[in-house]
Amino acid sequence: MSSQNEAAYLDAARSSPLAVKDAPEPAPPSSNQLIIKAKAIAVNPMDAMIQQTGMIVPPEAYPYILGCDVAGEVVAVGSSVAKVKPGDRVLACAERGCFQKFNTVDQSLVTKIPQNVKDTEACVLPLALCTAAVTLFQKDTLALDLPRLDARPNGKVVLAWGGASAVGTNGIQLLKAAGYDVAAVAGNRNHQYCKDLGADYVFDHKSADVEKEIIETLKEKSFAGVACFIMSMDIIAACARIADQLGDNPKNKFVGTVLAPGMNYQGPLPDGVSIGYTWGDSLKYNEVGPAIWDKWLTPALANGSMKCKPDPEVVGKGLESVQAGLDQVASGVSAKKIVIEIA
Ligand SMILES: NC(=O)c1ccc[n+]([C@@H]2O[C@H](COP(=O)([O-])OP(=O)(O)OC[C@H]3O[C@@H](n4cnc5c(N)ncnc54)[C@H](OP(=O)(O)O)[C@@H]3O)[C@@H](O)[C@H]2O)c1
Structure with missing residues (x-):
């Protein structure tokens, strides 16, 4: 050089x-x-x-x-x-x-x-995509199905709190490519933004009744867990209450968070609900990294399905x-x- x-x-x-x-x-x-x-x-x-x-x-x-x-x-x-x-x-x-x-x-x-x-x-x-992928797909977090170029809807819904954040933006797109319905929580001004990314439901994080609205809307759906893309103990606590209400087994009574390992969540956790931690680049040590970076990302960007x-x-x-x-x-x-x- x-x-x-x-x-x-x-x-x-x-x-x-x-x-x-x-x-x-x-x-x-x-x-x-x-x-x-x-x-x-x-x-x-x-x-x-x-x-x-x-x-x-x-x-x-x-x-x-x-x-x-x-x-x-x-x-x-x-x-x-x-x-x-x-x-x-x-x-x-x-x-x-x-x-x-x-x-x-x-x-x-x-x-x-x-x-x-x-x-x-x-x-x-890069980092936002990696972080979302770790939270959603790694075995020690939500362990959801991986994205595919021929996305096949599986009828299950994931709650993505923080849909307009950079990590949440990637999360919504990854979830759609993996076949999930997405319920996104964002500010009102970003609801159309989340829908344009593929969100099927949107909720306002400033609404006093947001938890109730989410539970009412999703209670009849097949629920696959919560991804909390906002680093706030109060929001994680809200996500844990929602997972408790909507989940029916250890896999979906689960909140994947963007807290790094070691930033231990100390807030309330209903019985049976678990929390996952995320280190943005840990996917390079497991099957999630190659699935996203070697197989999916470039062709998904080329065909416009990933923006x-x-x-x-x-x-x-x-x-x-x-x-x-x-x-x-x-x-x-x-x-x-x-x-x-x-x-
Ligand atoms: N553990 C790791 O390895 C790792 C790696 C990367 C990032 N992170 C963390 O992940 C978090 C997100 O990072 P980022 O780059 O995505 O942040 P960002 O894009 O800067 O986040 C800004 C967004 O957060 C949204 N937001 C704020 N409060 C909210 C609430 N109460 N409910 C819903 N949405 C809310 C805002 O949405 P509205 O404008 O719609 O209100 C805004 O669009 C940060 O805390 C970051 O430090 C962790």
């Missing part, structure tokens, strides 16, 4: 703005890795939370590079990488470190971007714009993803 690498560094816990400076050239990729020249990156709430609180990053890891979502061009591949080659356009999910010009990533959470999708669109997906949602809002060009993106995510977004063009 000839071009100089640069990164937007978090120099110390809670420091702001990020410092854009030269970064080391990436080492040659190991056998399972590839190097991507970033064209567009997206910001996640966790990036903003880490910058604001200093959580997760040990003191010795500074200066630190945030960022999990990248789309760009492959510039080098390791000896075992057969799914992509230099010159391919790809999207990828990294554990962290995407806020730089050259990203070294494991091949497991990488796939080609079809021609009909722009880099600024593709980069909205790059929430829509990107491009806040700037160049790594200098990443801080503006972090600030915007920290102040809250609704049904949109904050994106920075890199090249």
Whole structure:
């Protein structure tokens, strides 16, 4: 590689703005890795939370590079990488470190971007898609049926609380591709958005009677569980009460959450209801990762059944714009993803 690498560094816990400076050239990729020249990156709430609180990053890891979502061009591949080659356009999910010009990533959470999708669109997906997939399909969470390109309705309904969030947006689309009916909970202004993604029922999270309305509407349906895509103990408690009312066995008296393992839910839990935890990239260690990233995602994007949602809002060009993106995510977004063009 000839071009100089640069990164937007978090120099110390809670420091702001990020410092854009030269970064080391990436080492040659190991056998399972590839190097991507970033064209567009997206910001996640966790990036903003880490910058604001200093959580997760040990003191010795500074200066630190945030960022999990990248789309760009492959510039080098390791000896075992057969799914992509230099010159391919790809999207990828990294554990962290995407806020730089050259990203070294494991091949497991990488796939080609079809021609009909722009880099600024593709980069909205990676972490939100992975997180939703873990919550819905992993054996230690809801363990639902996996998505297929020829989706076959199975007549079962899943409640997706937080349908307009980035994770929920992916969750609705994954559930439809897996054959489920979806009942989405979102703000009123995003009800049409959720329906356009495929939601069969929508509920307003601000309604005082939302729990009652959900239970009344779904009580005669074949119920498959709750995915709570909002990190709130009160909402998880509400989801647990709903699962208690609508579920009739241990599999559907279950709330898959976006709480990371270790963030133990301490709230009330009706007898017989269980909670699942999610670590966004754990699917690369089990059958869910290949089912989504190797078999389903690229053709689903190419045929339009999977959409790059929430829509990107491009806040700037160049790594200098990443801080503006972090600030915007920290102040809250609704049904949109904050994106920075890199090249
Ligand atoms: N465990 C992990 O590995 C992992 C990985 C990634 C993300 N996460 C977590 O997952 C959560 C979602 O992330 P994200 O990127 O999807 O967030 P996001 O897109 O920034 O979430 C914003 C959305 O949340 C919705 N929302 C807020 N309060 C709500 C409520 N009471 N009921 C229903 N919807 C509500 C808003 O919907 P309206 O505008 O319609 O009100 C808004 O569209 C975050 O807490 C994040 O930290 C965890």
